[in-house]
Amino acid sequence: MAALCPSCxxxxxxxxxxxxxxxxxxxxxxxxxxxxxxxxYRVPDRPLDAEPEQPRPASAPAQDxxxx
Amino acid sequence: xxxxxKPAAEASTTSxxxxxxxxxxxxxxxxxxxxxRPSMYIGDTNVYGLHHLVYExxxxxxxxxxxGFCTTLAVTIHVDGSVSVKDNGRGIPVGPHPTVHxxxxxxxxxxxxxxxxxxxxxxxxxxxxxxxxGVSCVNALSEWLRLEIQRNGKVYExxxxxxxxxxxxxxxxxxxGRGTTVWFKPDPTIFETTDISFDTLSQRLxxxxxxxxxxxxxxxxxRTSKSHxxxxxxxxxxxxxxLNKSKETLHPPIFFKAVKDDVAxxxxxxxxxxxxxxxxxxxxxxxxxxxGSHLVGFKSALTRxxxxxxxxxxVWKDLKEAPTGEDAREGLAxxxxxxxxxxxxxxxxxxxxxxxxxxxLVEQMVNESLGxxxxxxxxxxxxxxxxxxxxxxxxxxARKARETVRRKGxxxxxxxxxxxxxxxxxxxxxxxxxxxxxxSAGGSAKQGRDRRNQAxxxxxxxxxxxxxxxxxxxxTSGEIVALITALGTxxxxxxxxxxxxxxxxIILMTDADVDGSHIRTLLLTFFYRxxxxxxxxxxxxxxxxxxxxxxxxxxxxxxxxQRSLDEYLLRIAMERAVVETSAGELKGPALRALLERVAQxxxxxxxxxxxxxxxxLDALVQAARIDETTLLDMDALARQVEAMHAWxxxxxxxxxxxxxxxxxxxxxxxxxxxxxxxxxxxSPRETVVDHAFLTSPEYAELVALREVFAQGGPPxxxxxxxxxxxxxxxxxxxxxxxxADASRGLAIQRFKGLGEMNPEQxxxxxxxxxxxxxxxxxxxxxxESDDIFALLMGxxxxxxxxxxxxxxxxxxxxxx
Numbered sequence: 001m002a003a004l005c006p007s008c009x010x011x012x013x014x015x016x017x018x019x020x021x022x023x024x025x026x027x028x029x030x031x032x033x034x035x036x037x038x039x040x041y042r043v044p045d046r047p048l049d050a051e052p053e054q055p056r057p058a059s060a061p062a063q064d065x066x067x068x
Numbered sequence: 069x070x071x072x073x074k075p076a077a078e079a080s081t082t083s084x085x086x087x088x089x090x091x092x093x094x095x096x097x098x099x100x101x102x103x104x105r106p107s108m109y110i111g112d113t114n115v116y117g118l119h120h121l122v123y124e125x126x127x128x129x130x131x132x133x134x135x136g137f138c139t140t141l142a143v144t145i146h147v148d149g150s151v152s153v154k155d156n157g158r159g160i161p162v163g164p165h166p167t168v169h170x171x172x173x174x175x176x177x178x179x180x181x182x183x184x185x186x187x188x189x190x191x192x193x194x195x196x197x198x199x200x201x202g203v204s205c206v207n208a209l210s211e212w213l214r215l216e217i218q219r220n221g222k223v224y225e226x227x228x229x230x231x232x233x234x235x236x237x238x239x240x241x242x243x244x245g246r247g248t249t250v251w252f253k254p255d256p257t258i259f260e261t262t263d264i265s266f267d268t269l270s271q272r273l274x275x276x277x278x279x280x281x282x283x284x285x286x287x288x289x290x291r292t293s294k295s296h297x298x299x300x301x302x303x304x305x306x307x308x309x310x311l312n313k314s315k316e317t318l319h320p321p322i323f324f325k326a327v328k329d330d331v332a333x334x335x336x337x338x339x340x341x342x343x344x345x346x347x348x349x350x351x352x353x354x355x356x357x358x359x360g361s362h363l364v365g366f367k368s369a370l371t372r373x374x375x376x377x378x379x380x381x382x383v384w385k386d387l388k389e390a391p392t393g394e395d396a397r398e399g400l401a402x403x404x405x406x407x408x409x410x411x412x413x414x415x416x417x418x419x420x421x422x423x424x425x426x427x428x429l430v431e432q433m434v435n436e437s438l439g440x441x442x443x444x445x446x447x448x449x450x451x452x453x454x455x456x457x458x459x460x461x462x463x464x465x466a467r468k469a470r471e472t473v474r475r476k477g478x479x480x481x482x483x484x485x486x487x488x489x490x491x492x493x494x495x496x497x498x499x500x501x502x503x504x505x506x507x508s509a510g511g512s513a514k515q516g517r518d519r520r521n522q523a524x525x526x527x528x529x530x531x532x533x534x535x536x537x538x539x540x541x542x543x544t545s546g547e548i549v550a551l552i553t554a555l556g557t558x559x560x561x562x563x564x565x566x567x568x569x570x571x572x573x574i575i576l577m578t579d580a581d582v583d584g585s586h587i588r589t590l591l592l593t594f595f596y597r598x599x600x601x602x603x604x605x606x607x608x609x610x611x612x613x614x615x616x617x618x619x620x621x622x623x624x625x626x627x628x629x630q631r632s633l634d635e636y637l638l639r640i641a642m643e644r645a646v647v648e649t650s651a652g653e654l655k656g657p658a659l660r661a662l663l664e665r666v667a668q669x670x671x672x673x674x675x676x677x678x679x680x681x682x683x684x685l686d687a688l689v690q691a692a693r694i695d696e697t698t699l700l701d702m703d704a705l706a707r708q709v710e711a712m713h714a715w716x717x718x719x720x721x722x723x724x725x726x727x728x729x730x731x732x733x734x735x736x737x738x739x740x741x742x743x744x745x746x747x748x749x750x751s752p753r754e755t756v757v758d759h760a761f762l763t764s765p766e767y768a769e770l771v772a773l774r775e776v777f778a779q780g781g782p783p784x785x786x787x788x789x790x791x792x793x794x795x796x797x798x799x800x801x802x803x804x805x806x807x808a809d810a811s812r813g814l815a816i817q818r819f820k821g822l823g824e825m826n827p828e829q830x831x832x833x834x835x836x837x838x839x840x841x842x843x844x845x846x847x848x849x850x851x852e853s854d855d856i857f858a859l860l861m862g863x864x865x866x867x868x869x870x871x872x873x874x875x876x877x878x879x880x881x882x883x884x
Contacts, residue, residue, distance in 0.1 A: 003851075006854060008458065010341075015600075021600065022596065022600070022851075023597070025343075026561050028462075029561070029598070030462055030465055030469060030560060031458070031462050031465045031466075032465075032597050032598070033465060033466075033469045033560055034461070034462075034464065034465020034466065034468050034469050035465065036545075036548050036594060037465075037468055037472045037473075037545040037549070038465070038468060038545070039530075039542050039543075039544055039545055041590065041593075041857075042532065042540035042541060042542040043541050043586035043589060043590050043857075043860050044538070044539070044541075044586060044860060045531050045540055045541035045583050045586065
């Protein structure tokens with residue numbers, strides 16, 4: 001299963017054969033860079049005024065910490 | 069070589085010797101000029117001019133093909149460096165020339181400059197005929213030239229030396245065929261080199277074969293026995309396919325032709341998924357390397373047609389600026405061939421088409437035909453538009469990246485970002501860069517660090533309100549540029565140099581909560597995509613700030629995760645607790661070993677609790693003695709269920725209150741199965757105890773742990789502490805009691821933000837190389853990060869929300 005280029009979603013070969021990996025081409029890497037600099041990449045965040053998460057009792061399992 | 073003939077001149081082959089002599093004088097006058105200034109006629113006397121001789125002869129044959137009389141053409145490079153060109157055209161007319169008194173037409177063609185049909189346009193409607201210098205130039209510049217003509221069933225021969233006829237045209241035999249063979253040897257006293265290149269000729273002959281659909285051209289090099297045959301029935305469509313032969317093409321070639329005002333135009337074009345633009349233009353078969361009016365017309369019409377189509381279809385709405393001609397031509401292979409009566413060749417090498425009327429003509433034809441093609445082939449159009457859109461985005465992105473990075477000085481290495489607190493060392497191998505999210509954490513890190521080799525770059529994510537209750541965080545371009553600048557590597561196609569990294573440890577330090585992990589995912593993805601070499605070199609790390617702070621009296625302790633906290637509590641417990649069991653006293657390491665098993669037991673129960681009620685399972689394991697064979701024995705089963713009920717009655721009476729126990733058939737195992745219906749947090753839950761569960765490794769593990777607990781005898785147990793004591797009805801209650809006692813006098817605080825630590829604490833727990841833990845990011849981690857990132861970026865809101873809620877992008881996700 002070939003990895004897909006993060007920019008164009010076409011198959012992109014691995015290194016060292018493909019120097020642009022994980023992209024398929026230098027162009028697609030450049031497009032991605034443009035998106036970073038164009039502030040197009042965002043991750044979810046909680047609202048500014050949301051309650052901070054409550055400290056959790058010491059015995060509680062650490063896994064379920066989404067707090068939303 | 070008959071491109072040179074006047075078909076009107078048809079006569080017998082008689083020329084008197086006396087007349088021949090007079091004619092020779094005129095010949096010498098013309099050809100002497102060519103030999104004196106050869107460069108004026110053929111460009112130069114080097115490689116270019118040398119090959120030009122061959123083209124001149126070949127083009128005459130091709131003209132005969134254009135006129136419809138020639139179908140094959142054979143070029144041979146002979147061992148002595150001479151070249152012969154043989155065609156099956158009409159053959160040069162033989163016989164007294166009608167107007168040049170006393171000369172055979174053959175000699176007129178071969179020796180008089182500007183002789184031949186193509187200058188009067190009648191014999192050849194269109195003609196490449198190299199810029200009008202004619203085959204007589206070839207003759208003049210050849211040490212010798214031999215001509216063989218097959219015409220009217222006869223074979224004629226003539227020989228020249230440096231252009232001068234050596235005899236009268238002679239009839240030497242009979243034939244069924246027709247055509248002309250010109251065999252000549254470039255004059256070494258004229259040319260600086262006489263080494264004819266097979267490859268150079270092949271390339272030109274291939275072009276000619278493309279441009280003249282169906283014409284068969286062979287080339288043979290007798291010096292090396294190399295040979296090629298070219299014949300392309302598809303014409304310039306085949307040419308385009310040839311140009312794209314190793315490429316992924318987006319659609320079948322587009323072809324259109326038109327004739328207007330005595331100009332014939334053919335265009336074939338096809339986009340591939342590459343980036344090169346390859347447009348070949350020809351006028352009357354001449355490769356117009358320097359372009360000219362036809363190319364200008366094509367380019368402007370292409371850009372306009374594409375943009376017009378895009379506007380009608382509303383594609384590219386996302387583009388911030390319209391595609392340029394270069395965008396439109398990215399990955400385009402095209403061949404433009406025009407044939408016209410009076411080509412004007414200009415430019416340095418006379419390979420630029422000057423006929424200005426052609427620009428508008430080509431434009432009009434392309435506008436119509438390409439526009440129609442796009443309308444009629446929506447599938448191909450969509451792909452072409454997508455490709456051009458990509459090209460445009462790529463160009464804008466590249467430019468933006470370059471401008472942003474350069475403008476902000478990320479490349480000169482002199483102006484480090486203002487918020488970077490750099491380290492004193494300039495040796496990358498010992499220098500560390502902490503990338504810290506959040507200003508307050510950045511401040512603590514700056515104060516707490518070892519400034520000798522630890523640099524701090526605080527980054528602040530910008531929060532955006534995208535919907536009413538949905539917020540997103542991003543890194544501004546300024547932050548990214550600051551990061552790149554601090555790293556010193558530059559970025560992008562031309563400017564990126566991973567070996568210039570100023571730090572060989574780049575440590576991501578983000579809050580230990582979901583948002584912190586999102587920011588870390590963002591950063592990891594950036595490195596993975598734009599600076600993967602740094603990850604491959606092992607430069608990238610994740611800091612491990614503690615999750616818990618434990619205060620005991622005046623002492624503060626930081627514990628990095630739940631497991632460390634449990635271990636810590638057990639350590640305290642074993643210092644001061646003693647457990648009395650019917651088998652004796654348990655304390656110290658033995659107690660600790662037991663409690664670790666209890667913790668393990670609880671952990672396993674918790675894992676099984678997704679589909680079952682852990683309290684029922686606990687009773688099943690601890691009170692009952694059931695295995696898969698018990699399911700076959702009704703009485704035994706009833707006794708065990710009773711024992712479970714008793715166990716629960718004592719410990720979890722509320723569960724028993726709602727419990728409904730069923731015995732059901734399990735025909736697959738010819739046995740029964742037990743189903744316990746309970747309520748957990750208000751919702752019903754069914755715990756199925758069947759053959760499958762009782763034979764599962766999970767159950768076996770629980771039973772094994774029970775056997776360990778059993779060594780302490782049956783409950784109840786007494787737990788004695790320094791100042792108090794407690795009773796425990798199960799091993800779990802022992803654990804809970806000792807934990808409660810151990811926690812007494814302790815303040816346990818769950819850290820979320822790095823900012824909750826003061827500088828010294830941050831140093832002690834997270835930054836001090838003596839005591840800290842760093843996770844080195846491997847490429848696989850980064851791949852996973854990119855996958856998570858892709859999900860976070862995903863268009864589909866639902867799967868994304870589900871993913872976030874389910875996995876909570878838990879810190880552990882990336883830390884494994």
